[in-house]
Amino acid sequence: MMDPAKAKIRFGILGLGMAGGMMVPALANHARTVISGAADLNPDLRARFGRDHDVEVNDNAQALACRDDIDALYIATPHQFHMEHAILAAEHGKHLIVEKPMALSLSDCDAMIAAARRNRVTLIVGHTHSFDPAIRHICQLAAADTFGLLAMIAMWNYTDFMYRPRRPEELDTAKGGGILFNQLPHQVDTARLLAGSPVRSVRAMTGILDPRRPTEGCAMVFLEFISGAAATLVYSGYDRFDSDEMHSWVAASGRRKSPSHGAARKAFEALKGEADELRLRSDRYGYGGNANFQGLEAEYQAHFGSLIATYQRADLRPSPKGILVYSDEGVQEILLPHAGNGRTLLLDEFCAAAVDGTPAAHDGQFARETVEACLAIRDSALQRREIMLRP
Ligand SMILES: NC(=O)c1ccc[n+]([C@@H]2O[C@H](COP(=O)([O-])OP(=O)(O)OC[C@H]3O[C@@H](n4cnc5c(N)ncnc54)[C@H](O)[C@@H]3O)[C@@H](O)[C@H]2O)c1
Incomplete structure (x- = not known):
């Protein structure tokens, strides 16, 4: 455990792409963290990061993990490197936050958990939307038994995910491509957190609707929890309907957006091959790119599509400003103080675990069970049957 007297946890960011860039404002503004380094190939x-931050930037993961002026790594490299980089961090005594999905197999998850335990470092998997403030608040209400038992959760998300610029492996399911390992972990993690109970069984159907993007782009999932609650997760990334319409045109980041149906698909159709797509991905989503992700500046609550949680005495639905509660007393809105995404809450949870020794909700074991459910979604769709995880 770190010395609580140490001023701030000194973070190294491994991977300066979309996820790494989105975490920068949260790490820079959090009271208990400071950015002390980064690495990218x-x-x-x-160069962009070095211009903005007066810290050493390395050209490989090993060099960053070895540094004495770094206490923790935020691992934001592509899925297929999560296990290797997590073990590298742990073996060098660094606490670590790994991006979702934790890994692509349960044996990789086990190796990561074992490395963290062996080296007595904190391992948290984030940022998934299960850290969003509205989800946290619903969990707190449920923990206080405000509305009785949870019966069911309905989640819908319709996006342009499939037509955003992609790396080749993001279009290959065997390498973690498509929505199964990239988008569904947000829904699965959120549903599991709200249910507060292990998944008993999974039934799913998935679809590949565009042969030019030969990996799963839509899914319909039914989860049964040991507690008796159930969840349906619906996701489509084909840039037709956009479920932000049902969220008053507030984007997942918590920023206001304008409808732009089909814009991502048209931009994809204008690309001139794989190299053009890779260049565009880095220009747009890489650190300092033109997509300019700055979640902390959001005016509204972050979200991951529509969600309705049905308890014995109320239905709860995250809204742009907080949570709508539909009960016998009518409709009430609970306003939440902090707009934006849950990266600050993620860092709160991480620092409490790494410095104060408080058990983390999103630890390696929790994330492993999300990977387990995502693998079961894939298998259920392939085998056309219910997969029993805990009969
Ligand atoms: N939680 C979220 O909201 C969120 C958002 C985006 C991505 N992600 C996750 O973050 C991870 C990265 O996705 P991304 O979209 O940022 O990808 P990306 O391609 O935009 O960025 C990955 C970066 O890692 C670098 N990299 C690759 N291999 C490396 C290595 N061996 N050493 C050092 N750097 C290396 C690449 O050069 C690239 O800049 C994925 O697992 C993804 O699921 C999460």
């Missing part, structure tokens, strides 16, 4: 991203 891409020299342009290193």
Whole structure:
């Protein structure tokens, strides 16, 4: 455990792409963390980051993990490197936050959990939308038994995910491509957190609707929990209907957006091959790119599509400003103080675990069970049957 007297946890960001860039404002503004370094293979991203931050930037993971001026790594490299980089961090005595999905197999998750335990470092998997403030608040209400038992959760998300610029492996399911390992972990993690109970069984159907993007782009999932609650998760990434319409045109980031149906698909159709797509991905989503992700500046609550949680005495639904509660007393809105995404809450949870020794909700074991459910979604769809995880 770290010395609580140490001023701030000194973070190294491993991977300066979309996820790494989105975490920068949260790490820079959190009371208990400071950015002390970064690493990426891409020299342009290193140069952009180096211009903005007066810290050493490395060109490989090993060099970052070895540094004495770093206490923790935020691992935001592509899925297939999560296990290798998590073990590297742990073996060098660094606490770690790993991006979702934790890994692509349960044996990789086990190896990561074992490495963290062996080296007595904190391992948290985030940021998933299960850290969003509205989800946290619903969990707190449920823990206080405000509305009785949870019966069911309905989640819908319709996005343009499939037509955003992609790396080749993001279009190959065997390498973690498509929505199964990239988008569904948000829904599964959130549903599991709200249910507060292990998944008993999974039934799913998935679809590949565009042969030019040959990996799963839509899914319909039914989860049964040991507690007796159930969840349906619906996701489509084909840039037709956009479920932000049902959220008053507030985007997942908590920023206001304008309808732009089909814009991502048209931009994809204008691409001139794989190299063009890779360049566009880095230009747009890489650190300092033109997508300019700054979640902390959001005016409204972050979300991951529509969600309705049905308890014995109320239905709860995250809204742009907080949570809508539909009960016998009518409709009430609970306003939440902090707009934006849950990265600050993620860092709160991480610091409490790494410095104060408080058990984390989103630890390696919790994240492993999300991976387990995502693998079961894939298998259920392939085998056309219910997969029993805990009969
Ligand atoms: N939680 C979220 O909201 C969220 C959002 C985006 C991505 N993610 C997750 O973050 C991870 C990264 O996704 P992304 O969209 O940021 O990808 P990305 O391609 O935009 O960024 C990955 C970066 O890692 C670098 N990299 C790759 N291999 C490396 C290595 N061996 N050493 C050092 N750097 C290396 C690349 O050069 C690239 O800049 C994925 O697992 C994804 O699921 C999470």
